[in-house]
Amino acid sequence: MLHLLTAVGILVCAIQAIRSRRLIVSALWLAGTSALVALELYLLGAPEIGVIELSVGAGLVTVLFVFAINLTGEEATDLKGLIKEPLAVVVTILMIVLLGILLVPGVDRAAPSLGEPALKAVLWGNRQMDVILQAVLVFCGVLGVLGLLGEKESTPTGQTHSEEKG
């Protein structure tokens, strides 16, 4: 029952995050989605991942969103989409059906739990390459953001338009 309530909450938060017109409200709904996903992870028996999702997904990413929205400013988001809405609905339904066909039979092939090593043994022992790649990814992300947010590369908007006209 709690799983079902969490599922409904997650989907409502996700839909609201997409539907809301103000970007800041959208970011807050996304934080709600993250928090409920963390609760679901806890209920699924993954409390460590739930805590990390709560602190990173609902905390850090939300702060980043608010920071970015403050830098860029609110903008009207009720523009018409890149493709026509009926086509988007059809593609989405097609994807949902395909996913359902692929995923649902997997539930019946569930295997019994084997005596597997603890999470820390799996993470630091069996999947060392993942951990190293994560560290490299974080480093690359930091370098990428430093490069992107550098002031030297940007040119003012007005100058761009005047150059185009000229």
Place this chain on the structure above:
Amino acid sequence: MILSVPNVVILMVVGLLGVGIYALLTVRNLIKVVVALQIMVKGAMLALVLAGRLQGQENLGQSMALTVIVADTIVAVVGLALAVQVRRVVGSLDLRALTTLRR
């Protein structure tokens, strides 16, 4: 269809991926695109944890979900930094403004 825990989680995963793909197809604001990607990744993360649980390898699924969280955060950070820079250079967050590489 019985509403057992795996079925509910699969419904959640499919729902999150559906909402994400619909948003990616219809939204034109760059920050909203990052929001849609975040929603899709949450669905993928839940699917990984569920798959590990169903296959009797819970910790493997969880360690992969951890990798997904890190990658997802980096994607969000770089995507938002790109959005800030696009706003500075182009003057708008509209994706249509990015259809050419001219400045």
